[in-house]
Amino acid sequence: MKAIAGTLMKFLKQRKYHYMLAILTVGLVALLCTPLAATKNYHVVPYIFLFVVSILATFMRIIPVLIASTLSALVWNYFFIPPHYTFHIEKTEDILLFGMFFMIAMLNGVLTSRMKQQEEMAKDREKNVNTMLELTLEREYLAELAQKARFLDESDKLYKTLFNSISHELRIPVATIMGAAESLITLKHTAELQEELSHEIFTASVRLNRVIENLLNMSRLESGRISLRADWHDINDLINKVSADLDEELKNFVLVVEIPDDMPLVRIDFGLMEQVLYNLLFNSAEYSPAGSEITIRISHANNMLAIKVLDRGPGFPADKISSVFNKFFRVENSKSGGLGLGLSIVKGFVEAHKGTITVENRKEGGADFTINIPSEQPEIAELIN
Amino acid sequence: MLEKETILVIDDELQIRRLLDITLSANGYRIIHAERGKSGLVDAATFNPALILLDLGLPDIDGQEILVKLREWYTNPIIILSVRDSETDIIKALDNGANDYLTKPFRSGELLARIRASIRSVSITNESPVIIAGNLSIDLISHVVRKNNELLKLTSTEFALLALLAGNEGRVLTHQFILNKIWGHGYAEQTQYLRVFIAQLRKKIEDNPAKPTLLITESGIGYRFGD
Structure with missing residues (x-):
């Protein structure tokens, strides 16, 4: 039974059969209504036809429906309205009836068909919107993928630069250490030469240590895992620690430290700020002429700690000064020995304190690094006993 | 040796x-x-x-x-x-x-x-009640402190702090340890106090308070008495 119904449905769905079906249906209904012809009940017939045409209209297109409507009207006229077997209609009321039926049948067909059309249009529109939505989403997705690919490409480039830079910076001191140490082991040198070689080893180790510290600091910054451990400190302690760390490098310079007498305690992360000052002073010592002044100027105002590091070095080329804090920034023709990470670490650590750092060229030559860090006043301004 | x-x-x-x-x-x-x-x-x-x-x-x-x-x-x-x-x-x-x-x-x-x-x-640690450190002499019993033989005026807290550090020369004393000993429990978090007192003390006993040689900071950890 289901199989028959299935095939029937399939059959009904095919449009090319609709014309034939329309005609056949009308014919079938006419046939079934024949017993009514003989009686006076031929007025019932148009209702049956209307009903059937409405059903046809639910699944047929307008033309077959119009054909069914017209045909049913004509059939009704010819076979059911007296006189039978003519198109002539005897009674005047029957003519009216016929006319009305004809119009209703047509109207019914048209309206039902129009309704169906609207429904179909709505479905189409919905489908269009869905397709458009899909396309937009797809486009966004592709754009994202493209961006990721570009990012990976740049990351890749950055990685390659970083990798080459690191390889270089690590291998040079290691090579020096190995070379000098091996020489000390295998050859007999004068005491003087031995001391020189030992110094080479020491210097290279310190350099290697510095590169490692820079790398570690950079990874901390990159990973975003800088948790500030701020505490109250005497700024003198910070400066003393850093100058002690750089004792060797600063011995050829005049370090000038200016701190006001009424300098209060400051709230900083000692370890991070130690690295900040270390990197700045190290750079100054690297690039300034021997014997020149390197100044650290501390001041406080409006809950801000201000640190200035000034030197008499070459400063920065005016067109490059805005990129000084970028990763891997190195001035052209600068001496080798550095990843170019120092200043970006400085900036990162200062910003971890919610502070700012700027750089300017000094009027009479040299660089001026200014750091501003918010630092509330400690509760105890006066001493308590 | x-x-x-x-x-x-x-x-x-x-x-x-x-x-x-x-x-x-x-x-x-x-x-x-x-x-x-x-x-x-x-x-x-x-x-x-x-x-x-x-x-x-x-x-x-x-x-x-x-x-x-x-x-x-x-x-x-x-x-x-x-x-x-x-x-x-x-x-x-x-x-x-x-x-x-x-x-x-x-x-x-x-x-x-x-x-x-x-x-x-x-x-x-087993010796006399007077500690000598450079040009400083600290008498633990009479609480008299002299620098270059001149009498220094220290408040009782300042003296306690100095005596604690000087008596533990060669050791690093943590902030918490010092705060507990001098100010008592409940002050363990008050590094501010400690820093201010150290700064005051340095002004009195150090030759160059900005570059201390006696009261040495071990950043983030505590203090030691140097020599």
């Missing part, structure tokens, strides 16, 4: 042990090595060294545990070796009874200085 003083090194890294061996024996010390905490404990009991260098990052037992176990009976100085940025571990170790600390990589000059200061501090 008639007799070589013995130093016990408890560190699992061969290179560190070798380095320490060379440095320390070149400076007149006798060295004993232990690769593990457990054998270190045994060696300490067997040899009763003048000083122990203990690495905090031991593989078998936590360095802190070794420290606590040692301090159950060992009274000589213990200097711990640790890595940078491990302030919490260092503070914990100092509170557990370590005298001093060094972070790797350390300079041998610093190592020797600290060893000397620690060993010297042992003999000092």
